[in-house]
Amino acid sequence: MGVLWIVLALSCLGLTEVQSNKxxxxxxxxxxxxxxxxxxxxxxxxxxxxxxxxxxxxxxxxxxxxxxxxxxxxxxxxxxxxxxxxxxxxxxNVGFTLRRQFARNRILRNRFPYTGNGRLGTERFYSHGEINQFIEDLAEEHPRRVFVKTVGKSYERRLMKTVTITNGDGRRNKNVIFVDGGFHAREWISPAAVVYLIDELVNNLADNADLLMDYDWVILPVVNPDGYEYTQLSEETRMWRKTRKPSSPDCIGTDPNRNFDFHWNEEGASEDPCDQTYAGSKAFSEPEAVVVSDLIHSYADRGKMYLTLHSYGPYILYPWGWSSDLPDTVDDLHEVAKAGFDAILEATGTLYEIGSSTNVLYVAAGASDDYAFNAGFPISFTMELPPGGTGFDPPASAIDQMVKETWVGIAAMARKVVQKYPLA
Missing domain, CATH: 3.30.70.340 (Metallocarboxypeptidase-like)
Structure with missing residues (x-):
């Protein structure tokens, strides 16, 4: 069966753009x-x-x-x-589902306000501002273990902050695990999983001491804060994916995960500013991608694992995303991914698929995981969390189970990394 039937069908569609996004x-x-x-x-x-x-x-x-x-x-x-x-x-009716979810989220915001005590629960999704305040409060509460740094600003001038988590022993130049979330605006479960990860590392040191003995964790909770905040305005904007920087007179936003200067604008990325996978006018046209790039290079000499959280899958994907070729060190990548796969399967029964991005999912040139791997991180993954709701919009009631399951996999992969790459 060819694709002629699809092409013919599309040719019959009207040329007028659909204006409503409700x-x-x-x-x-x-x-x-x-x-x-x-x-x-x-x-x-x-x-x-x-x-x-x-x-x-x-x-x-x-x-x-x-x-x-x-x-x-x-x-x-x-x-x-x-x-x-x-x-x-x-x-x-996707519109009805989103309206119902937004009504529920409004109730939850009132019922579970962030009280500024360095604790964010799993009862609801939080705004970028609340997440920033959360890590600031953690740093104030744990001044020897938690350090917050403003690393840049988004297009709309929102502060992008990292939190570095240590065990407080004061040793310098430890190995680094770098984690980020919230590349794609509508993937709310990604920042939620990052917030839970932060809470585990900071507030559950006894169980995670081995992960912090010779490693520091550097975490950027929301890569795309403008898009993330835009999706929280109403059900009409909930499914927005890209950044918010205008890309043409008629279109807004770039896919930040196609904007990195490694095989930029090759297969799997679009040159059309209106497309969801638009690669940008040039590599690193988006300030948010520049921030991540700078962080990757800042820690490349000590970085042992780069992990970016997305939805939805469930997949644990490693390079390459620009090519079906596999890296020479694919066995190392697969070994670490398999540790996460096994841990999640044993804990919850969720079956992830692991493999290279191109061979398991699709071609995605110009992505951050390829960029980090090429920059020197020996382990680099995109973890696509399971679907919820219509796919990208799990209900708030699913947060707790999803983020705890994700942490099980991340912790297992991190322990494998600690074993494979001891501090020199």
């Missing part, structure tokens, strides 16, 4: 892809190009989830049926 009547379909073929991959790619009517949320070996505009749902179903592709409706 998602009223949008449906999400799950297309089974067990008999995955190159033609199917190309078909999904063609659908993804018409972002006025389609958004392909996932691919790889997992079933593809596709959000479809109401005006195109009849055509989409006919195309699926006409080519004997198995599908089911996961969500009948």
């Amino acid at each position: 998602y009223e009547g949008f449906k999400i379909y799950e297309v089974q892809t067990k008999a995955r073929t190159a033609a199917m991959d190309q078909a999904l790619s063609e659908l993804a190009k018409n972002e006025s009517y389609y958004e392909v949320f996932s691919s790889g070996s997992q079933p593809a989830r596709i959000m479809v505009h109401p005006e195109e749902q009849v055509n989409f179903v006919q195309l699926m049926d006409g080519h004997s592709l198995s599908y089911k409706v996961l969500n009948n």
Whole structure:
């Protein structure tokens, strides 16, 4: 089966841009892809190009989830049926789901305000400002162990802060594990998982002393604060992915995870400023990507693992993302990833898939994990957390289970790194 049917279908669509982003009547379909073929991959790619009517949320070996505009749902179903592709409706009205979630989030914000005591629970999602205040409060509470540094500003001038967590023994030049979250604005579970990680390392030192003996952890909770805050305005903005810097007269934002200067703007990235995977006008056009790059280079001589948290998967992905080739040290990468895989499977039964980004999921040139690996971090991963809700929007009730499961995997991978790369 070729992709001609997809191309013909798209050619029949009107050229007028869909103005509403309220998602009223949008449906999400799950297309089974067990008999995955190159033609199917190309078909999904063609659908993804018409972002006025389609958004392909996932691919790889997992079933593809596709959000479809109401005006195109009849055509989409006919195309699926006409080519004997198995599908089911996961969500009948995305707009209704998002409205309900926002109403619930407002209630939770009032019920569980951040009280400034260096504790953030798992009852709700927190704003960028609350997360920054949280790490500042931790540093004040633990002045010998926790250090906060402003490392840059976003396009909209939000402060980007790292928190460095130590065991307080004062030794310098330890190895480093660098973790970040919140690259893509709508992936709220990513900063939530980073916040839980921070809490575990700071407030549960007894159980995690081995992770801090010869290692410091440097953590940037939200890489894309402008986009993250934008998604919290209303249900209309909830599914925003990119940054907020204007990219053309008609479009806003760049995919910060396609903006790094390593195989920038190659396969898996778009040159169209309106696309979700727009690589930017040039490498490092986004100040947020520059901040991450500077951090990577600051710690490359001591850095042993770079970990960036995304959703959704579940995947643990290692380089390369720009090519199907595998690094010479793939066995080391796979060994560490397998430690996380095994720990999560034993703890919760969740089955992650591990492998290189391109071979397991899709090509993604110009991404931060490739950049960090090329810069000298021997272990570099993108961890795609499991889906929730329609995929990118797990309900607040799912936070606790998801972040605790993620920590199990991260801790296991970190322990393997500590074992493999002892302090020189």
